[in-house]
Amino acid sequence: MTVRTRITVVVITRDRRENLLHTLDRLAALPERPPVIVVDNGSSDGTAEAVRRHHPDHLLLTPGRNLGTLGRNLGVRRARTPYVAFSDDDSWWEPGSLAAAEGLLDAYPRLGLLAARIRVGTEGGTDPLDAALARSPLEPVADLPGQPVLGFLACGAVARRDAFLDAGGYHPVLFFGGEETLLAYDLSARGWGVCHVPGVVAVHCPTKEVRPGRPAVMLRNAALTAWLRRPVPVALRHTAALVTAPRRDPEARTELGRMLRRLPAALRARESLPAGVESAARQLDLQGAMP
Numbered sequence: 001m002t003v004r005t006r007i008t009v010v011v012i013t014r015d016r017r018e019n020l021l022h023t024l025d026r027l028a029a030l031p032e033r034p035p036v037i038v039v040d041n042g043s044s045d046g047t048a049e050a051v052r053r054h055h056p057d058h059l060l061l062t063p064g065r066n067l068g069t070l071g072r073n074l075g076v077r078r079a080r081t082p083y084v085a086f087s088d089d090d091s092w093w094e095p096g097s098l099a100a101a102e103g104l105l106d107a108y109p110r111l112g113l114l115a116a117r118i119r120v121g122t123e124g125g126t127d128p129l130d131a132a133l134a135r136s137p138l139e140p141v142a143d144l145p146g147q148p149v150l151g152f153l154a155c156g157a158v159a160r161r162d163a164f165l166d167a168g169g170y171h172p173v174l175f176f177g178g179e180e181t182l183l184a185y186d187l188s189a190r191g192w193g194v195c196h197v198p199g200v201v202a203v204h205c206p207t208k209e210v211r212p213g214r215p216a217v218m219l220r221n222a223a224l225t226a227w228l229r230r231p232v233p234v235a236l237r238h239t240a241a242l243v244t245a246p247r248r249d250p251e252a253r254t255e256l257g258r259m260l261r262r263l264p265a266a267l268r269a270r271e272s273l274p275a276g277v278e279s280a281a282r283q284l285d286l287q288g289a290m291p
Contacts (some may be wrong), residue, residue, distance in 0.1 A: 004031070004032050004033045004110045005032035005033065005034050005081075005096045005098050005099060005102055006082050006083055006102055007032070007034050007077040007081055007083040007084065007085050007101065007102055007158060008034060008035045008075075008080070008084050008085070009027055009034045009035070009036045009037070009038060009084075009085045009087055009093070009098075010036075010037045010039065010072055010075030010076060010084055010085070010086050010087070010237045011027075011036065011037070011038050011039070011086075011087045011088065011089060012023070012039045012041055012067075012069070012071040012072055012088065012089070013038065013039070013040055013041065013043065013047060013088075013089035014039075014040070014041040014043050014046075014047075014066055015043045015045045015047065015163070016043075016045075016089045016090070017043070017045045017046055017050050019090050020047060020050075020051070020089040021050060021054055021055075023087060023088075023089050023090065023091065023092050024036065024038070024051070024054070024055050024058065024205075026092035026181070027087065027092050027093070028055065029095075030092075030093060030095055030098065030115070031095050031096065031099075032095075032096075032098040032099050033155065034085070034098055034262070035058075035059070035079075035080075035081065036055070036058045036059070037058065037060075037061065037078055037079060038055075038058050038059070038060050038061065038063070039063070039067070039071035039072070039074055039075045039207050040060065040062050040063075041063070041064045041065070041066040041067055041068070041071050042063070042064060042065045042067075043138070043139060044114065047260055048060060049115075049257045050061050052211065059078060061074055061075065067069050068174075068175040068176035069170040069174065069175065069176050069179045070155070070172055070175075071168055072086060072167075072169065072170055072229045073170055075171035075182050076159075076161060076164050076165065076169060077165070077197070078248070079161055080164070081161065082105075082160065083101070083102060083105050083158060083159065083160055084161050084164065085098055085101065085157070085158040085159075085163060085241075086155055086156075086157050086158075086159075087155055088154070088155040088202065088204075089113070089183075090155075090206055090207060091155040091156070091181075091202055091203060091204040091205065092202070092203055093116075093201070093202050093203070094119070094201040094202070094203060096201070097116065097201050098115065098158070099115050099202045100200050101116070101158040101197075101200045102201060104145050104197060104200070105127040105158070105160055106141060107145075108144055108145055108192050109206070110144060110158065110191070110192065111142050111144055111160065111191055111193045111195060112147065112158075112160050112163030112164070112187045112190075112192025112194060113147055113157055113158070113159045113160070113163065113183075113184070113187055113191070113192070113194045113195075114145075114146070114157065114158045114165070114195060114197050115133060115151075115152035115153070115156060115157055115194065115195065115196045115197070116156040116157065116158065116198075116199060116200040116201055116202045117130055117156070117196075117197075117198040117199075117200065117201045117202070118130055118153055118155075118156045118196065118202050118203075118204050119202070119203045120203075120204050120205075120206070121204075121205050121206075127153065127156075127204065127285060128161075129151075129152075129153050130196075130198065132221070133147065133149050133151065133152070133196035134147060134196065134198070135197065135287070136148065136149045136150075136158070136284065136287075137283050137284070137287050138150075138280050138283065138284070141193070143193070144193040144195050145195055145197055145199075145213055146195035146196050146197035146229065147195060147196045148193065148194065148280075149184065149194055149195065149196045150181065150184045150185060150188060150194065150277075150280060150281055150284055151180055151181050151284075152180050152184060152185050152194065152196070153180065153202075153204075154179070154180050154264055155202060155204055155220075156202035156204070157180070158200065160192070161207070162259045163187055163190075163192040164183075164187075166187075166190055166192070167183060167186040167187045167189075167190055167192065168186060169270070170182075170183055170185070171183075171186075171228065171264050172220045172265075173223070173224055173265050173269065174224060174260050175219050175248055176217070177214065177217035178217070178221040178222055178225070179216045179220055179221065179222075179223055181222075181225055182225045182228060182229065185225075185229050185273055185277060185281065188207070188273075188277045188280070189271075189273050189274055189277050192209045192274065206268075210260070213249075213251035213254070213255065214235060215245075215249060215251075215252075216242075216245060216249050216251040216252040216254070216255040219238070219241055219242040219245055219252060219255065220242060220255040220258060220259045222238045222241075222242075223235065223238040223239045223241070223242050223259055224259060224262060224263070224266050225238075225241075226238040226239075227263060227270065228265045228266050228269055228270055228271070229266060229270070229271060229272070229273050230278070230281065231274070232273075234285070239259075241256065242256050242259060
C-alpha cells in the first residue's frame with residue numbers, strides 16, 4: 001500500500017469489535033491512506049482476530065492487558081511517521097483533514113499538538129468542548145496556527161511525534177478519563193504549542209453505552225492532575241470537589257479512594273509548571289474555559 005501521508009493513526013480499543021471494524025473501514029477509505037496502528041487493550045471479544053482478518057495491513061499491538069490511555073503511548077512509540085493522529089474505536093477523520101493537519105505541522109515547527117473540531121454523530125452536531133476551546137482567553141501567537149489552548153479531546157488530536165515523546169505522553173497515574181489536560185500542560189511546559197484548529201475535523205459517533213461513574217472519574221483525575229502540576233491551593237480545591245461529590249454521586253466515594261491510593265505516586269512525580277504556563281492555566285481556571 002502506498003502511503004500518502006506522514007501521519008499514522010493510532011487507535012486504542014477494548015471489547016468493542018464491531019465499532020472498531022467500522023472505524024477501521026472509515027480510516028481505510030480516507031484519501032490520505034494513513035498507516036494505522038491498533039492497540040487492543042486486553043479485549044475478550046475476538047477483537048484482535050477480527051483486525052488480523054479484516055485489516056491485515058494494520059500494525060496490531062496486543063499488550064495482553066488494559067493499559068488505558070497508555071495504549072496510545074505504545075502506539076506512538078511504534079509509529080514511524082513524524083506525526084500521529086488519534087482515533088478511538090468510535091471515531092475517525094474527515095477526508096482531507098489529515099492532509100490539512102500535516103500541512104500545518106510542516107508549516108509551524110513549534111506546533112506540538114493540534115486539537116481538531118469534533119463533529120458528533122451522523123447529524124453533524126458539534127462537541128461541547130469545541131465551544132470551550134474556541135473561547136480560550138489565551139492570546140494567539142504568530143508562530144502557531146489557531147487558538148492556543150491547554151486542553152483537547154484525545155480522539156480529535158494530531159501530535160508531532162517528537163513533541164509527544166518529549167512530553168512523556170499520557171501519564172500512568174491517570175489511566176483514563178480527562179487525561180488530556182495534563183499532556184497539554186506538559187507539552188506547553190516544554191515549549192510546544194497546543195492549538196485548536198477548527199478547519200481540521202474528526203468525527204465522533206459515541207455509542208449509547210452508559211458509563212456509570214464517569215463524572216467521578218473526571219473529578220478524580222482533575223485532582224490528580226492538579227497535584228501533579230498545579231499549586232497546592234488549586235490541588236486542594238479540586239480535591240475538595242471530589243470529597244464533597246459523594247453527596248450527589250455515590251461513585252465519587254470509590255474514586256476518592258482511588259485518588260488517595262494514587263496520590264503518593266502523583267506527589268513523587270510532581271513538577272511545577274513554568275510561570276507562563278501556570279499563568280495561562282489560571283486564566284483558563286477563571287474563565288472556566290477548560291476542564
